Amino acid sequence: MKALRVLIKGWVTSFRYPAFISGFQPTLPVPPLSTIYGLISAAKGELVTPEDLSVGYIFKHNGKAVDLETIYELSGLKGKSNVIKREFLVDPEIYLYLDDLDYKKYFEHPYYPMLLGRSTDLVNITEIKEVELEEKSNVKIGKTILPFGLNGAYGTIQALPSHFTDTIPRKATGTKPFILMDQFFEYSDECPYDEEMDWGVWFHK
Secondary structure, rough: OOOEEEEEEEEEEEEOOOOOOOOEEOOOOOHHHHHHHHHHHHOOOOOOOOOOOOOEEEEEOOOEEEEEEEEEEEOOEEEEEEEEEEEEEEEOOEEEOOOOOOHHHHOOOOOOEEEOOOOOEEEEEEEEEEOOOEOOOOEEEEEEEEEOOOOOOOOOEEEEEOEEEOOOOOOOEEEEEEEEEEEEEOOOOOEEEEEOOOOOOOOEE
16 A cells, blocks of 8 residues: 655654643653644644544654643632643654555645644654555554554553544544553564565554
């Protein structure tokens, strides 16, 4: 199959666990699917959901650290500042795969700024390439999120939405359990394979 591969790099990023409301804020090890669809929506300038596009991605980083962050806690019309500790990932890069080549024009000229994680986590698009993926078995896949129950996959299990609505307030949609896979493993069944990168790509449909 033909696919569009977009390489995106940043300086830092953090992906919030939905269950952590206050106190120490750990980061998910890989971006959730909703972050990916948010990124694509920002590039296109309108809401993109799994009904529009299938995506796969490989996420890497060069380490984890903790920062102090000022937050504002609201109570009615009053608010006060507080300081929390938030984990972040250093030098994030994501290889994003799309099954629709027409999206190339959106990443060449994104409609909105490209952000990965928090609203301050600006990223750059460093490569856009059309690639041919062949179906192949016994390839490494990982460093992404995978559907719960996938043969051979392991890692932290977390319920996450696939995307959010563009209403006010936003609503989480398509929530289901995913495996947060922060390393590669050998996958015995067939899946699309990127020979240049020597890894398989799991497409979320």
